[in-house]
Amino acid sequence: MREYAIAAIPADGIGPEVIAAGLEVLRVLDQRDGGFRLKVEEFPWGSEFYKRHGVLMPADGLDRLRSFDAIYFGAVGAPDVPDHVTLWGLRLPICQGFDQYANVRPTRILKGLTAPLRHCGPGDLDWVIVRENSEGEYAGHGGRAHRGFPEEVATEVAIFTRAGVSRIMRYAFRLAQSRPRKLLTVVTKSNAQRHGMVMWDEIAAEVAADFPDVTWDKMLVDAMTTRMVLKPASLDTIVATNLHADILSDLAAALAGSLGIAPTANIDPERRFPSMFEPIHGSAFDITGKGIANPIATFWTGAQMLEHLGEGAAAARLMRAVERVTEAGILTPDLGGKATTREVTDAVCEALRGENV
Template sequence: MKTYHLAVLPGDGIGPEVVNEGMKVVQALSEADSSFQFESTTLEWNSEYYLKHNRMMPENGLSILENYDAIYFGAVGDPRVPEHIPIWELIMPIRKNFHQYVNLRPIKQLPGVKSPIHAKGLIDFYVYRENAEGEYSNSGGRLYQGTSDELAIQNTVITKKGVERLARYAFEYAEKTGVKKVVNATKSNAIIHSMNLWDESVKSVAASFPEIEVEDTYIDALAAHLVQRPETFDVIVASNLFGDILSDLGAALVGGLGLSPSANLNPERNYPSMFEPIHGSAPDISGKQTANPIAQIWSAALMLEHLGREDLASIVMKAIENVVNEKTALTPDLGGTARTFETGDAIVQHIHKQT
């Protein structure tokens, strides 16, 4: 029996509220299955920490996190702290230093959730977003600040290695699950240097998967296609910025950010991977117990899958689907009146029914 060591970073705003529900689910699984045991450490590295210490985490924070099997993350953001600070002093260092180069975002329409658009079939696809370089690079700067000549340069960093390792992970998933087409999100007609290297690198990987079709689609057309025919997509490979935007659009198509999880993966497992919902800290509803915890709980299912417990991940997903389909414990974003902890409790009850 392996004991899994989890670093829990609840963060700001609604983060602690939804993380609490996710940990209740993990605890319920541990109680029901003696082969799954875990130890968790809660690390209060958030905006309050920043206001006290002028940094988002201790100087040796990455060294502390490196010893865990996984990182379970809530959300960060506080009106008292400039928005870029929690991102660039907490989230980005974790993603980049731990080589979490795959950002996996499932876009799946759950039973009983109505999409705002009329799709001809089930919406169910994955966005594989490059997570370590791309448009979210710290390369660049500003000059002549405070003058009429002020300028800013933000460099996009695309490497052949970075694109190929992401694409290979996506194509291996497609091959494993029988997906016959991978859509490559690009804009190489206008962004001629970085995006052409992107396309060439994706195609070099695709050559090793001859049974899988690669469809290059310009990002603007792809956004339109996701609205017009989302049911036709299975796997999308995208750069850091493109993947971020497309997955948020996808979340809107299947019920909103409260139903959208993500995984920041280091496939080689040399470092811990991080699991989080894609929504923010929503300070306007913090403390009201109206936040939807499903994305956070779904992120726990992705974590369990990554840790090799697909069986437990399936139990969590079945419990989520049952609660959503029953419609008796839904939060306001899904048209219900349940409080955050009531949705979490309902999911835990369905887990107990299965174990």
Template sequence: MRTRHQIAVIPGDGIGREVVPAAISVLEAAGRRHGFELAWKEYDWSCERYARTGQMMPEDGLDQLRPSDAIFLGAVGYPGVPDHVSLWGLLLPIRRGFAQYACVRPLKLLPGVTTPLAGRAAKDIDLVVVRENNEGEYSKMGGRIYEGTDDELVIQEAVFTRRGVDRILAYAFELAGRRRGHVTSATKSNGIFHSMPFWDERFALMAARHPGVRTAQYHIDILSAHFVQHPDWFDVVVASNLFGDILSDLGAAIAGSIGVAASGNVNPERTAPSMFEPTHGSAPDIAGKGIANPVAQVWSGAMMLEHLGHPEAARDVERAIEAVLSDPATRTRDLGGRATTREVADALAQALR
């Protein structure tokens, strides 16, 4: 009997509505090859819905998603809806409500993709940013007083708990143990007085529990410079919510294009569904033109397949991506080619047959 997975699909806005269907066709090809089925249930939760109803998703949105085996998200955001509205109205409630505390962002220089770094090759750029996804600097704690006056005061609190820090560090060390055995910590303990020294203390304790994993730690400013100058130094990089967000976008640029940058919002304990999405945004400037790069969405789908228990199918999708990008005829405009979204998806599905 074929395994069947229930997948909640949120195409979202802009190019999300183009790259999600393209990626679904590729993942279904992988399912046919490896003997499992993916049953998709689509939700129209988006900025368009917000403009219509005043909500990014309904009040019982998490209850609707909870029975799913995974969530496949496109992109969220559109002109006219402030970014903090779309983020706090959809993505963050899902990430936090489902304890998706590990944001996993692989950054790899793929065949056919050119890095802006001179003299660097694929062997030099292959790392994973593990970002704490539920607390840290992305907090609603704080407020404003004396608004509109010269005495206006704004307070924004960051939240770091021992449980939250330890579990993301443990995830990073365990991942490094399955890769090349090296973890780098992003910190800023020389400038941020309380939270970052605490992060450093927990990192040292976690390192002692994993003697087989080598470690390094850098302040975020010099670490950003090292990403550009020495990308080959890094295997797994673990960071707080804000630092991980910034580093993963910088890493995507180093890897040649945010159009190929995948990510997973993972609940490692599997007490609720995990969510997989590309790192890129909704790109309203090219939406509707059929030219968006679907690779990041497809690679996010490969991460989803691995999470669902199909590692060989995930590897096959990744190999198909590498084969298709090796051919200039099947690269989109962001990679210097002229292929359409659908042409790339068709080529990927063909590579899986």
């Protein structure tokens, strides 16, 4: 039997609720399939850990995670801890420390869901957004001077390297090449940002020469938002910078129905380190403890994790079960339904136990 070591970091807000639901579904799946087993160890890191210890994870946190096959992450952030402290204290150190440079965010309208766009249903919106996840606008370089004085200044330096842009561009072209439409859209803002973004465009053209079977085009990020809303069927695979893809993927999730269904994978394509899988909805303290958090994003990112581990058949079975449940109208309030987290989780587990999934 194939065994995989999974580090679970539920962290903050609804994170523990959805990670518990995700692990329950994954256990049903590995029991049914019988060919693999997930060995899970949970780590209590996050904002509560920070309030007790002054850090979001221990100094040896990365060393403790290094031996795992994958990381299953909930959400980080709390109302009484500054957002930049939580982000730079847990999630980003893991992404950057393990060089998870490809952030992959699939989006599609699941069966049974009514998307905000008129005349847009399942099959009309089926995208994968590839986000450069190691540098760009989130490189963490810059500083502040003359704090508290009228002349106070803050700088935020975006860093684009040939190595970083080339590797994410190749990843995106390969991903586009593997999808039926073989279509890639490269997003920049090279009309206004004439250095890093122009280099991004130039490298895209260089890499494209190695993928003659992939049709590709370029969009400025502001025009891209319009295209996503007005011509969703014209898009398939999308690659963008750390900041641009972060914003566009939230728009994509809303257009598909809710942030509550949106997954993401932080991938080290070379598999030197564990990759990390998480829903993108955040800690959502406004609904924490109410039992209504949507677990679908966590199920979907669990499917991404299984696919990364080589369990593609199990991943596909999980997504079929999820869509059987959404098609049956068992939906949490963010999708217009009245179901609880527990009810959606039970329904997916039951679908997985069924003979025909």
